[in-house]
Amino acid sequence: MPARILVVGSINMDLVVRAPRFPRAGETLRGEGFKLVPGGKGANQAVAASRLGASVKMVGRVGADAFGPELRKTLEEAGVDVAEVKPVSGAATGVALIILDASGQNSIIVAQGANLLVRPEDLRPLGALFEQSEVLLLQLEIPLESVEQAVKMAKERGIKVVVDAGPPTPLGRELLREIDVLSPNETEAAALLGHEVKSLEEAKEAGKQLLEMGAGSVVFKLGERGCLVITPEKMERFPAYKVEVVDATAAGDAFTAALAVGLAEGRPLSEAAVFANAAGALACTRFGAQPSMPTRAEVEKFIANRRFTRQSLGEGG
Numbered sequence: 480m481p482a483r484i485l486v487v488g489s490i491n492m493d494l495v496v497r498a499p500r501f502p503r504a505g506e507t508l509r510g511e512g513f514k515l516v517p518g519g520k521g522a523n524q525a526v527a528a529s530r531l532g533a534s535v536k537m538v539g540r541v542g543a544d545a546f547g548p549e550l551r552k553t554l555e556e557a558g559v560d561v562a563e564v565k566p567v568s569g570a571a572t573g574v575a576l577i578i579l580d581a582s583g584q585n586s587i588i589v590a591q592g593a594n595l596l597v598r599p600e601d602l603r604p605l606g607a608l609f610e611q612s613e614v615l616l617l618q619l620e621i622p623l624e625s626v627e628q629a630v631k632m633a634k635e636r637g638i639k640v641v642v643d644a645g646p647p648t649p650l651g652r653e654l655l656r657e658i659d660v661l662s663p664n665e666t667e668a669a670a671l672l673g674h675e676v677k678s679l680e681e682a683k684e685a686g687k688q689l690l691e692m693g694a695g696s697v698v699f700k701l702g703e704r705g706c707l708v709i710t711p712e713k714m715e716r717f718p719a720y721k722v723e724v725v726d727a728t729a730a731g732d733a734f735t736a737a738l739a740v741g742l743a744e745g746r747p748l749s750e751a752a753v754f755a756n757a758a759g760a761l762a763c764t765r766f767g768a769q770p771s772m773p774t775r776a777e778v779e780k781f782i783a784n785r786r787f788t789r790q791s792l793g794e795g796g
Contacts, residue, residue, distance in 0.1 A: 486528070487629045488521015488537070488621060489522065489591070491517075491575045491589065492517065494577065495513065495515075495767070496512065514766075517549070519573055522537070524618065526554065539594070542567060563608065570592055575589045589646070594620055606636075609638060613639065614638065614640075615629060615638050626654070630658065639742060643731070660697075661695075665682060665701070683709070686709035686714070697709040703719050719759075726763065728767065736758070753782070761777060
């Protein structure tokens with residue numbers, strides 16, 4: 480039976496343009512290759528988890544505009560159950576304005592739109608949906624009170640909670656104590672802790688601090704430096720797989736989705752992190768958010784053709 484994952488999160492249409500570099504204040508650059516690409520951290524992760532072999536149900540909101548039905552259809556075509564992805568009249572579908580520079584790195588502005596209308600009262604009647612799931616996968620592009628409600632419902636039912644800590648948002652200790660796996664990047668960790676996190680040493684210390692604040696475990700996304708897994712028992716670093724980067728958009732979403740799939744399948748956290756590293760690396764080799772999400776077969780082949788490494792960094796938090 481496939482792993483069962485419930486995603487409660489955001490759904491956006493990405494408006495993407497390429498430019499030689501990011502513009503400075505007041506500057507106009509010539510761009511090229513404008514595209515509309517399905518996105519949103521929640522939807523990206525739902526599509527990624529489905530392509531990786533999980534049975535995925537999603538809860539989210541779209542606007543009653545042209546983008547809404549298109550995004551819902553894209554999720555459905557990826558195998559995601561969209562019964563609880565509903566249009567909201569009088570609201571615009573969320574959009575993300577994305578600039579890609581020559582190296583494939585991105586700069587993003589998000590207008591949340593209908594994502595802000597995922598309300599706690601929408602979630603309360605969905606107990607049966609939670610009971611049918613093994614992992615709840617969340618991000619922070621919907622109202623924080625809705626994230627808290629979803630976590631509460633999951634913990635009442637013994638469901639593992641994985642939270643992608645993006646976009647950068649401070650979280651209270653009470654919520655952190657209910658999160659089984661928290662997955663930030665350096666910027667997101669800085670928002671959680673109130674100080675910068677740039678070096679590997681700072682990431683190690685930040686992970687320990689997040690454990691002390693209540694998180695069950697922390698999996699740092701460190702981009703080209705791989706990932707850092709921190710639990711109360713140990714700390715390990717997994718170097719990134721080397722690939723030619725085409726577009727880094729949603730690579731973190733592929734990573735977190737794969738992490739959730741691995742955990743739902745009963746893998747140890749370290750093994751799930753290796754699987755996640757490979758999914759994130761493959762996503763960087765393709766353009767767009769959801770179109771870049773790799774399949775299970777692609778990830779397994781990618782891992783099989785590369786040498787696995789890990790670096791023990793001693794005891795955890």
